Amino acid sequence: MEPDVSYTTEEIAKLLKISKLTVYDLIKKGELPAYRVGKQMRVDARDLNAYKQRAKGGGMLRPEGGTAGSPDPGAATPASAIPATARANAAQLVITGQDVGLDLLARHLEKRLPGVRPLRSYAGSMDSLIAMYRGEADIVSTHLLDGDSGEYNTPYIRRLLSGFSYVIVNLVSRQAGLYVAEGNPLGLSGWPDLGRPSLRLVNREKGSGARVLLDEQLRLHAIPRERIIGYEHEETSHLAVAAKVRAGEADVGIGIEKAAAIVGVGFVPLIRERYDLVMLKTPATAPWLPAVLELLQDRDFRAELSSLQGYDVSQTGRIWLET
Numbered sequence: 001m002e003p004d005v006s007y008t009t010e011e012i013a014k015l016l017k018i019s020k021l022t023v024y025d026l027i028k029k030g031e032l033p034a035y036r037v038g039k040q041m042r043v044d045a046r047d048l049n050a051y052k053q054r055a056k057g058g059g060m061l062r063p064e065g066g067t068a069g070s071p072d073p074g075a076a077t078p079a080s081a082i083p084a085t086a087r088a089n090a091a092q093l094v095i096t097g098q099d100v101g102l103d104l105l106a107r108h109l110e111k112r113l114p115g116v117r118p119l120r121s122y123a124g125s126m127d128s129l130i131a132m133y134r135g136e137a138d139i140v141s142t143h144l145l146d147g148d149s150g151e152y153n154t155p156y157i158r159r160l161l162s163g164f165s166y167v168i169v170n171l172v173s174r175q176a177g178l179y180v181a182e183g184n185p186l187g188l189s190g191w192p193d194l195g196r197p198s199l200r201l202v203n204r205e206k207g208s209g210a211r212v213l214l215d216e217q218l219r220l221h222a223i224p225r226e227r228i229i230g231y232e233h234e235e236t237s238h239l240a241v242a243a244k245v246r247a248g249e250a251d252v253g254i255g256i257e258k259a260a261a262i263v264g265v266g267f268v269p270l271i272r273e274r275y276d277l278v279m280l281k282t283p284a285t286a287p288w289l290p291a292v293l294e295l296l297q298d299r300d301f302r303a304e305l306s307s308l309q310g311y312d313v314s315q316t317g318r319i320w321l322e323t
Contacts, residue, residue, distance in 0.1 A: 005045040009034075012043055016052075024094045024121050025136040026051070041119060093288065096121045096128035097141030098237060099275060100258075101172055101305055105139075105292075108301050113291055124208035129160045132278065138285065139292065141171065143209035143275045147216035152274035154321055165281040167289070168321045169296060170274060172305060173312040176213060177270035179245040179253040184266045186251060191270065194252070195223040201230040202241050202250035210238065210254045213271070239263060257310035272312075276320065293317070 012032075013020040024041075026032040031054075033047045093109070095102055095118050106118035123131060128140035146155040157168060180188050186199070194201070194217070204210040218225055225231050230250055235241045238259035244250045246265040260267035277296075279289055295301055296317035306313045 006042040007045065007048060009041050009043075012048065015048070021094075021096075021121055021123060021127070021131045021134075021136045024119055027092060027119065091115055091288070092117045092119055093138040094119045094121055094131075094136065095139045095141075096123045096131060096137045098122050098124070099141060099171075100308060101275070101311065102141055104301075104305060104308075105171070105295070108295055108298075109288075109292065112295055113288055116288055124205060124211075126156070126207035126212065129157065129278070132280065133160055133164075138279065140278045141275060142278060143176075143273045144212050145209075145216050145271070145273065147220045153276045153278075157278055157321075161278070161280075165323050166321075167279050167281060167293075167319060167323075169277050169279075169293060170315040170318045170320065171277050171296070172275050173272055173315055174275060174310050175257040175267075175269040175271070176210070176255065176273045177257070178268040179242045179255055179260055179263075180266040180268055181245060181248070181251070182264070182266050184268065188252060188268055190268075191217040191221050192223075194218065194228065195221065197227070199229065200249075200251045201228050201233070202244040202253045203231055203234050204238075204241060204254065205234045205236050208236075209273070210241070210256075213273070214254045258308065261309050274315075274320075281323075293319075 007015065009020050009023045009027075012023045016023070023032070027034045027041065027043075032043055032051050034041045034043045093116055095106055103120065106120060109116055109118050121128075121131070121137065123137075125142040125144050128137060129142060131137040132140045142153050142156070144153050144156045146152070149155060154168060157166070178188055178193075180186065186193075186196075193199070194214075203214065215225070217223075218228075233244075233250070235244060235253075238255035239262060241250075241253035241255050242259045242263035242265045245253050246263050256273075257267055257269060277292075279285060279292065281289065302313045302316050305311060305316065
């Protein structure tokens with residue numbers, strides 16, 4: 001008898017040496033049975049071992065999931081290749097992004113669409129769009145500033161999803177800026193201040209919206225990143241960045257207002273960013289996409305979303321672009 005052990009998606013990714021988004025893709029396709037414990041998805045050891053045996057029978061696992069000689073994991077899977085039990089289960093939607101508003105969206109969708117099981121993947125904006133391109137995500141969130149046009153998201157989406165039909169719709173607007181020590185003892189007030197020689201920065205990971213925002217502002221203000229102390233010091237969330245500033249391990253970080261309020265650190269607002277959702281328009285998304293757009297217009301949902309500090313819902317549900 002196999003031990004009564006289960007694994008998180010992060011543990012599965014490490015064990016199989018694949019990305020967490022690929023794990024979600026396997027769950028979504030019914031190839032790796034999973035169940036929810038609170039907000040977390042888990043996979044039993046016996047199901048993992050069964051999957052590994054099937055993978056060995058079809059070839060070696062590729063670094064990004066699937067087997068050698070098998071179709072790309074982002075490609076559509078024929079219905080005949082999905083177990084009957086998986087087809088009978090609820091459809092699984094992978095929602096990527098780190099904002100708490102996405103957790104709220106997932107809960108409301110689960111109530112509104114009984115046949116849908118939302119899965120949350122905590123990926124950055126750029127990684128989320130790449131996951132959508134590869135077929136590993138269904139609803140992606142993004143807040144990527146194009147410094148040249150001053151526009152959020154659309155320039156990046158046009159380039160990355162060229163040839164796809166999609167819809168870009170607003171979830172919230174929110175203030176982004178600088179995390180500083182309480183009382184702002186260094187008197188930081190704008191992007192040019194990041195060029196101060198002795199200033200210590202704590203950064204976000206590559207591909208995150210906050211990292212893109214920082215890099216675009218450094219470029220626009222001609223501040224060489226090589227001269228910034230701590231530019232290579234990366235954290236993977238707004239909360240972690242704010243916590244480093246509060247602890248005195250850095251003088252400044254980039255992030256959103258809500259995290260500053262939670263951690264209890266000073267905040268200098270510099271830009272109002274658009275936090276949008278992107279969904280592909282395909283036969284597979286047709287059963288649930290209209291319900292998502294309808295939910296974003298729902299008065300109760302918007303009221304609950306607006307109760308989260310620092311969120312502006314005046315544009316929630318507005319479609320910025322539909323191709």
